[in-house]
Amino acid sequence: MNATESFxxxxxxxxxxxxxxxxxxHLSFKENEVLKGIDVSVRQGQSVSIxxxxxxxxxxxxxxxxxxxxxxxGEIQVCGFPVHTLxxxxxxxxxxxxxxxxxxxxxxFPHLSVLENLMISPVKVLGLSRQEAKERAFELLxxxxxxxxxxxxxxxxxxxxxxxxxxxxxxxxxxxxxLFDEVTSALDPEMVGEVLNVIRDxxxxxxxxxxxxxxxxxxxxxxxxxxxxxxxxxxxxGDPERIFRQPRNERTRVxxxxxxxxxxxxxxPRSVQLG
Amino acid sequence: xxxxxxxxxxxxxxxxxxxxxxxxxxxxFILLLGLMVVNVVWLAVGSVPVPLSQLWRWLPALxxxxxxxxxxxxxxxxxxxxxxxxxxxxxxxxxRLLRRLVRGYVQVFRNxxxxxxxxxxxxxxxxxxxxxxxxxxFPDWFKVVIGLGLSASAIIAEIFRGAxxxxxxxxxxxxxxxxxxxxxxxxxxxxxxxxxxxLPPWMNLYAGITMSTSLASLVGVHDIVxxxxxxxxxxxxxxxxxxxxxxxxxxxxxYCYPIARATRLLEKRHERY
Numbered sequence: 001m002n003a004t005e006s007f008x009x010x011x012x013x014x015x016x017x018x019x020x021x022x023x024x025x026h027l028s029f030k031e032n033e034v035l036k037g038i039d040v041s042v043r044q045g046q047s048v049s050i051x052x053x054x055x056x057x058x059x060x061x062x063x064x065x066x067x068x069x070x071x072x073x074g075e076i077q078v079c080g081f082p083v084h085t086l087x088x089x090x091x092x093x094x095x096x097x098x099x100x101x102x103x104x105x106x107x108x109f110p111h112l113s114v115l116e117n118l119m120i121s122p123v124k125v126l127g128l129s130r131q132e133a134k135e136r137a138f139e140l141l142x143x144x145x146x147x148x149x150x151x152x153x154x155x156x157x158x159x160x161x162x163x164x165x166x167x168x169x170x171x172x173x174x175x176x177x178x179l180f181d182e183v184t185s186a187l188d189p190e191m192v193g194e195v196l197n198v199i200r201d202x203x204x205x206x207x208x209x210x211x212x213x214x215x216x217x218x219x220x221x222x223x224x225x226x227x228x229x230x231x232x233x234x235x236x237x238g239d240p241e242r243i244f245r246q247p248r249n250e251r252t253r254v255x256x257x258x259x260x261x262x263x264x265x266x267x268x269p270r271s272v273q274l275g
Numbered sequence: 276x277x278x279x280x281x282x283x284x285x286x287x288x289x290x291x292x293x294x295x296x297x298x299x300x301x302x303x304f305i306l307l308l309g310l311m312v313v314n315v316v317w318l319a320v321g322s323v324p325v326p327l328s329q330l331w332r333w334l335p336a337l338x339x340x341x342x343x344x345x346x347x348x349x350x351x352x353x354x355x356x357x358x359x360x361x362x363x364x365x366x367x368x369x370x371r372l373l374r375r376l377v378r379g380y381v382q383v384f385r386n387x388x389x390x391x392x393x394x395x396x397x398x399x400x401x402x403x404x405x406x407x408x409x410x411x412x413f414p415d416w417f418k419v420v421i422g423l424g425l426s427a428s429a430i431i432a433e434i435f436r437g438a439x440x441x442x443x444x445x446x447x448x449x450x451x452x453x454x455x456x457x458x459x460x461x462x463x464x465x466x467x468x469x470x471x472x473x474l475p476p477w478m479n480l481y482a483g484i485t486m487s488t489s490l491a492s493l494v495g496v497h498d499i500v501x502x503x504x505x506x507x508x509x510x511x512x513x514x515x516x517x518x519x520x521x522x523x524x525x526x527x528x529x530y531c532y533p534i535a536r537a538t539r540l541l542e543k544r545h546e547r548y
Contacts, residue, residue, distance in 0.1 A: 066452055068448055068451065093454050093455075096451065096452055096453070096454035099452075100452075101452035103445065103449060103452075107445045108449075109449070109464055110468065111467045111468050120453070120455075121455060124455065124463065125453070125459075170452075170453075173453070173454065
């Protein structure tokens, strides 16, 4: 977990040690080429952040990792699954049991209570008894400071609360890896902290995670490796402290100056277009 | 303490005013009031008008007729819902041919006048089926059920398709990422949300179908309209005829109005969530 020694391109690209390995991934929506040869590597226990301007392909990378999007070219290995070749529903289910996903817009199931949101997959997919699933759910709700809210419906909760429930819901599957897709971008500024605190705790506990984020300071603080994407390319990657202090690439420098330099990066207006 | 009490009293006052307002806008209450007034007048005059005594005599027949209408409407909705849900689901199937066929079915029956459909089903089907040596009767009222059911099925298919499509795709993505299978997503995530959205239009349709059952009398079903016609021909008094059809209006109103009110309430509740 030591950030300074964990980064070295040769070590990162050794496939047997990586939980996630993307090699030369290309993906386009019709004419629009979103990913133009992406290489990403995440090892067990690592916390990896992807930063970059909106529309640079950050969220698309996460979606290819969990098989929600299929690349036209390239290889994706996740938890031992060759995601780029998976076909049957059964294989995808096996993959997604191991990979949690937290969305920008929370996407909780609005017709189910908080408790039922956390129980549905452990019961229906993992085959836990309702009692076991309930105990697991209560424990996770405590971890995200949402105890006493188990009977509430998502529509009755604030954005920050919904997002914490969404994180607990992903954790209820005991995933080997969890993907956070701009989880604070839809939140009011005063709720960002409570969600980041939950993620900070998870990272401290050693969970493997990939964060797509606009929270630069947070990315610098929690991640072992940072990737900077622009226009479908990975422009720079490595130790976050090093990148923040002295970025090698000119475009990284311009982006960071803009993101960090201007008064409050949290309040900076963002494009509606997702990365 | 004193101010407390006065506030409470004021609150009670407002409440009672609201209560009274609710009473005077409630059609049931107005009807009851009207009947009481009429009765008091008759008590004073000492005689009951002929049309009314006749209406009293024919009331059991009318009620039996109304029951036929209710039966037809319920069965037609059951049939329409069963077919409509299947066709609504098929209209989203990956097969283009299937989608086209369903589309055709829906368009044909949505654009068919209900009365024409009822005549059609009445004369297309025989009055009994011959199964080996048993004769199974195929009564007219059941043909009306089929006619109305076909019409309802096309509308319900559209309602169902719309409901499924109105569930944001993010719900699919979210459920997929929770490792649920397609069938599970449909059953536990999409369908429950659809039911909530479908209920108001479904109830609207039910009220509409109930009113359309009055057409059954035209193909010889002994429904409430048929009963009223027989009664009016028998009594042969203009004032009685006016009264009995007015009674029919009331019957339908008091059956359909609560459904419409409940629909509105459901819609309001839906807006909040």
